[in-house]
Amino acid sequence: MSSPLSDDHLDELLEQLPVLAGRARTLEDLSGGLTNRNVKITTADGTYVARCVDTTRNLLEIDRDCEHANSVAAHRAGVGAPVLDYRPDLGVLLLGYLEGKTLCNSDFGRPGVLAKAARAVRALHEGPRFVNQFDMFERQPAYLATCARHGFPIPAEYHAHADAFAEARRALAGGDSPLVPCNNDLLAGNFIEDGDHIHLIDYEYSGNNDPCFELGNIWSECGLSLEQLDELVTAYCGRPRPQMTARAHLQGIVAKYGWTLWGCIQSGSSALDFDFWDWAMERFEAAVAEFRSPAYHRLLDQVAADDGRG
Incomplete structure (x- = not known):
């Protein structure tokens, strides 16, 4: 397992x-x-954030040059x-510190937060193109190969749901x-609330992608209800878009199944004091519940029938 960065080494x-x-x-x-x-990092001249990584291994296939750009x-x-600075040789990306409140899942239930989040996501999506692509249907098999190559355990029934995952792709x-x-x-x-504005941070997995993956991943990672997902999509689009909500819902399920393997890799390789296996199983079990639901095939049919006007 990789070792955490010591204070003395960080200072150097x-x-x-x-x-x-x-x-x-x-x-x-x-x-x-x-x-x-x-x-x-606080100095007399300013406040900064250093993102420091172990440059000796990269099992999660994070492209730090893309993250910087x-x-x-x-x-x-x-x-x-x-x-403010980028030193790939040192594994350091230096950023300006953003003042504001770091959100937690419950904050999305406060009035106005989903609308502010949607505005921020829309601004990102309408901003300058990123330098790479991100596709969970490509990332998932790469993660699976990493688990197999290093002998990292995965959920016992993971492969049993490969067909449902493939159906989502189709x-x-x-x-x-x-x-x-997309972030x-x-x-x-990764949402920093500063009054009426929300900042979005952490671009390790960023890349040009289907906007519905972004919206669905927010639903998945932030514990939103389907009603909140619909509210998020409506605010993002400026009007109700039930077909887009359905697509985002399906992409959120895809995210759960794919990120499960991220947790498995971390469980097998990270030195951090964090239960990555529990993190992975939480996402896996949520994905399986969706795959097994009678509503799953109705969702597939709804997404496949989308003509872009919904």
Whole structure:
């Protein structure tokens, strides 16, 4: 397993960044990072966030150059943090610190939050193109191969649902959604609320993608109800779009099944004190419940019948 970054090593890395070199600084670990160490850095000149990663292995296939380029694009779109330095040789991406409230799942029940989140997501999707693509139907088999290659356990019944996953792919292939810049990992902690504005952070898994994957992944990761998903899609589109809500729902199921393997890889390789297996099983069991529901094939039919006007 990879070892966590020590404080002494971190300080050595930060000293090599011009904006921080020779400056007195205080460090504070930020919660939420499951593939890197996120540190708030306060100096007399400003406040920053360093995203620090282990450069010796990359089992999750994260392209740090793409993360950097897409973070710059997200800032240009008006939703991401400013990018101040990038040192791939050190495994450090330095960002400006964003003031505001880091959301949790329950915050999406507050009046107005879903609408603000939808505006932020729309701004990202209408912003500068990202430099790469993201497709869970390509990422999932790659993760599966990584688990097999390294002997990482996966849920015992995982392969039993491969046909249901393939059916989702066929249904979604029938749409004509243009690919847009997507974060692809908008769990609640990646929304920073500052008054009427919401920032979106963490572009490790970013890439141009179906916007419905983004919306469905928010439903999945933030514990939204289907009614809240419909509210999110309505706010995103400016009018009710039941067919788009259905597509987002199906993409959210796809996300649950695919990210299950992310958790399995982390369970087998990460040194962090976090129960990645439980995290993976939570998503797997939720996906299986959807696959086994009588409503699943109705959802597939609804998505496959989408003519783009719903």
